[in-house]
Amino acid sequence: MATSAPRNGWIIWFSLALALLLSVAPMPEFMAVGRPLWVALVLTFWTLAVPHRIGMTTAWLLGLLSDVLNGTLLGQNALVLTLTIFMVLSLHRRLRMFPMWQQSLVLLVVFGLAQLVQLWLSALTGNRQPTLEFVFPALVSALLWPWVFAIFRGLQVRLGVH
Structure with missing residues (x-):
């Protein structure tokens, strides 16, 4: 069985860079509480779409970049x-x-657990008091998932990313 070479990988990296920029873009104060988890959303799509190209190493590297951009504890x-x-x-297969x-x-649930770990780490470092506001980004991200999926699936099909 012949496998073809990966195509149009630039769109993956461009979309991840855009997600990093969206994660630090200024928002009005009342909306900042529910800031979507852009990096997690885009990374989740590409992990589901091309798991042989995007995985935990990419997530780790993007997380380090996100730490530098946000000024949070490195790692x-x-x-x-x-x-x-x-x-x-x-x-993966079930999703x-x-x-x-x-x-x-x-x-x-996945994003909620991630936010819970984030809250726990922030509380350990003394940066944030525990509140239920940590649920809002997970909820907004889950509500945005169908649109993120539709947009990136259309790009994947149109540009032949595999």
């Missing part, structure tokens, strides 16, 4: 993103078979 976002992608890879609303619910 904090890297750990959280790596755990998120580990959970997504563990559920691909689920209808979109079930994917959103599963990703709500």
Whole structure:
């Protein structure tokens, strides 16, 4: 069985760079509480779409870049993103078979657990008081998942990314 060479990998890296920029883009104060987890969303899509190209190493590197951009403890976002992608890879085959609303619910749990780890790490370092606001980014990200999936799936098909 002949395998073809990877094509149009630039779109993957461009979309991940755009997600990093969106994660630090300024937002109004009332909306900042529910800032979507852009890097986790885009990374989740590409992990589900091309798991042979994007995985935990990519998540770790993007997490380190996110730590530098956000000015957080070095390795904090890297750990959280790596755990998120580990959970997504563990559920990879099931997630691909689920209808979109079930994917959103599963990703709500995955992102919620990631936010819980993020909250725990922030509380350990003394940066943030524990509140229930940590749920909002996971909820907003789960609600955005169908649109993120549709946009990037269209790009993947149109540009032949594999």
